[in-house]
Each structure stands twice: as C-alpha cells, then as structure tokens.
Amino acid sequence: MFALAEVAEYPLHTNRSDNGADSVFLLSRRQTSVQTSGVVEEFDSAFDAVEGLKTGRIDSVVGALPFAPSTPCALTAPLSFTRTRGDLHHSGAVNLPSAKVAGCKPSPVEHTRRVRGAITRLQAGELDKVVLARTLAIATESPISPTALTRKLISLDHSHNGFCVDLSPAGGKYRGRALVGSTPEVLIERRGDIVTCHPLAGSIARHPDSKQDEAHAQELLASTKDLSEHKFVVDSISAVLGPLCRSFSAPSTPELLRTPQLWHLGTKIEGVLADPNTTALELALALHPTPAICGTPTDAARDHITGTEDDRGFYAGAIGWCDRTGDGEWMVAIRCAEIAADGLSAKAYAGGGIVASSDPDTELRETSTKFRTILSAFDLAEDLAE
Numbered sequence: 001m002f003a004l005a006e007v008a009e010y011p012l013h014t015n016r017s018d019n020g021a022d023s024v025f026l027l028s029r030r031q032t033s034v035q036t037s038g039v040v041e042e043f044d045s046a047f048d049a050v051e052g053l054k055t056g057r058i059d060s061v062v063g064a065l066p067f068a069p070s071t072p073c074a075l076t077a078p079l080s081f082t083r084t085r086g087d088l089h090h091s092g093a094v095n096l097p098s099a100k101v102a103g104c105k106p107s108p109v110e111h112t113r114r115v116r117g118a119i120t121r122l123q124a125g126e127l128d129k130v131v132l133a134r135t136l137a138i139a140t141e142s143p144i145s146p147t148a149l150t151r152k153l154i155s156l157d158h159s160h161n162g163f164c165v166d167l168s169p170a171g172g173k174y175r176g177r178a179l180v181g182s183t184p185e186v187l188i189e190r191r192g193d194i195v196t197c198h199p200l201a202g203s204i205a206r207h208p209d210s211k212q213d214e215a216h217a218q219e220l221l222a223s224t225k226d227l228s229e230h231k232f233v234v235d236s237i238s239a240v241l242g243p244l245c246r247s248f249s250a251p252s253t254p255e256l257l258r259t260p261q262l263w264h265l266g267t268k269i270e271g272v273l274a275d276p277n278t279t280a281l282e283l284a285l286a287l288h289p290t291p292a293i294c295g296t297p298t299d300a301a302r303d304h305i306t307g308t309e310d311d312r313g314f315y316a317g318a319i320g321w322c323d324r325t326g327d328g329e330w331m332v333a334i335r336c337a338e339i340a341a342d343g344l345s346a347k348a349y350a351g352g353g354i355v356a357s358s359d360p361d362t363e364l365r366e367t368s369t370k371f372r373t374i375l376s377a378f379d380l381a382e383d384l385a386e
C-alpha cells in the first residue's frame, strides 16, 4: 500500500540543486518502507556519507554498498524522503516487457567445476566456508522500468519485500544503472539504540505439495551441513556486533524463514547499542560482508571469490537507508538483478554457501532456484539455462 500512515517525511531542500529529480529509491518491507526521490548530494564513499549525516549537512542517505569494499558505493542524499508504515504493495497489473534468458556466466558446468575446486580447498582446511555465485543475462524487447520491475517483485513476494536503487552515484559504467530485487535478509536494522539482524544461511527449495514442502523444511532444520553453514554467519555477526552492544542476544538454534521459492535457516539477533551515536550505515559497514554472502575466514573467502568470479558489483553488497537520527535498515543485496542503463538487459545473480560436505550438483540447483525470484517477475521461471 503506497503511503499509508506516514511516520517520517523530511522537507524538500529546494535551496539545493536538484541534478537528478528522477533518481528513485524504494525499499518495501512489511513493517516500515522507504521511498525517496531526487538528489541533494551523491556519494561514492560511505565514509563521506556518514560524515554528511553526522555533521547535519544531509538529512538522510539511501543506496547501495558494493560487495568489494574497495569499489565505489552508490549512495544518495535524496531531495525527498518518505518513511511509511507497512509495505509498498498495491494491487493492479504491472506490465513488464517480454524477456528471454540470453545466457549465463559461468556455465552450469563451470559453476559445478568451481564448487568442486572450492570443496577441495575446504576439505584441505584452507577455508571453512565460501559463497560462490553465477549470473544470468536477461534480454528484453523494450526497456525495463526499474520501478515497474520492483512493483512486480513486491507483488510476487508474500512478505512484499522489494527494492530499487539507482547506482549512478558509483559513477562510470554505473551511471543510469539500477539494482532491483526482493531480498529476505536483514543485514542490520537500527531503531534508537535497538539493533536487529536476521541473517540467513542454509537453504532448500520449496515444494508445491504442502506435505513434501513441510518435509523439506524439516530436512533443512535437521541438516548438519546447513546448520554449520548457518553458524559461521551467526558467530561472525556476534563477534562484530556483540562488542558494540551493552546487551546482546543470539539464539543458539536457527528458525525457518520462507520465501516463495526457498526455505532458509534464519536467526533473529538483537542488541542494545552501547553508543547510540553509531548510525545504521556505520553498523552495516562494520558487518559487511557476512559469511552469508562471502565466507569464513572473511579475507580468505573474499580472495577466493575475487580470484574465481567476475566483479560482483553491488550483488552481495547491501542496500538501505539511514536518517539523521542514525536509524535505518540495510538489507543484504541478493535475489536481485542489475538493469542496464538502456533498460534492454538485466543481469541476475544467485549464489550459495559451500562447506566441505557440499555437493556440487545440489549447489548448482540451489542457485537455479534462487534465480526464480527474478525470473518469475518476467514469467521466465521455467526457462533456466541449464
């Protein structure tokens, strides 16, 4: 529902130059959603954005952090910022252009070869966990509207999760590109001094038959491989966030979370900040990249990923917002696609965590299932290039 009860709206800065009135940010979440438009200032450095917020020069910042911290961010201090209660779902058909899967990189065979290579290193004890991803190219007959794709994704997700981020502030090839997706994973949410994370790791496909679907869920809850994959994430978040909190709790066993395509293991982590001046954006920077999308140990896993895959860009980074009080929400940028500046193509991303006991074919299938979030928006869910 668009603009239900409004809980925060910062005034338009008409005294500042509006050099990007059509730059839009959307984050639809069940509890609180954010929509912004226009540009007061762009940032390719998150630290400059934090400084802008802390000195009071800007009222809010929205956008995306890349997977690799050494690459530019895409952050915007918007002209208007509206926070609303509830999600941004509204009924009504969304028409997207006719689309086809135009290719995948790496090929399914190459992806399983990479997973096998990672398993060899994991079994040798060089790493504990690493997340490997692949991409699908989607080509359309006419330009994709990023906001229309976001509206479609919001309507298809039962939690009405969806996001749209203008990547232009990252400059260069990112001018005019957008990242759009429907992610279920909360990196960090800050409300006053209360912080929450909801990491996910460990996955199994949903089944159309409800009995078999329930059996899949129970299989996931009992899977030692998935529980170990999950524990790396909770331990890493606890090690970073715990010391920043005066009280902190992370349950020792995960719960189930479902998306239309997958069951995941998820853990709700909560804390009370020791220093309430720490902004949501700073917390996101401290936590990223978690082992949910990178691996353990972090540096070794990141080196393995950058030595294996093409640049991930903003996939497996974080997208979100932070306001002048320091409150905000940052989601893990998964189940997403990057739309080209001309709108005629999109690159969808999907990955999965690999541990020593992983099976390469199962890992390939898991990425195919994850692609369905984006493919179903284009009515292509059955069209996986495998």
Ligand SMILES: C=C(O[C@@H]1C=C(C(=O)O)C=C[C@H]1O)C(=O)O
Pocket (backbone or CB within 6 Å): 131, 133, 185, 200, 201, 202, 203, 264, 292, 293, 334, 335, 349, 350, 351, 352, 353, 354, 370
């Ligand atoms: C990496 C992705 O998802 C992450 C990996 C998961 C897993 O390995 O089980 C589960 C949820 C996400 O944290 C993705 O969707 O691309």
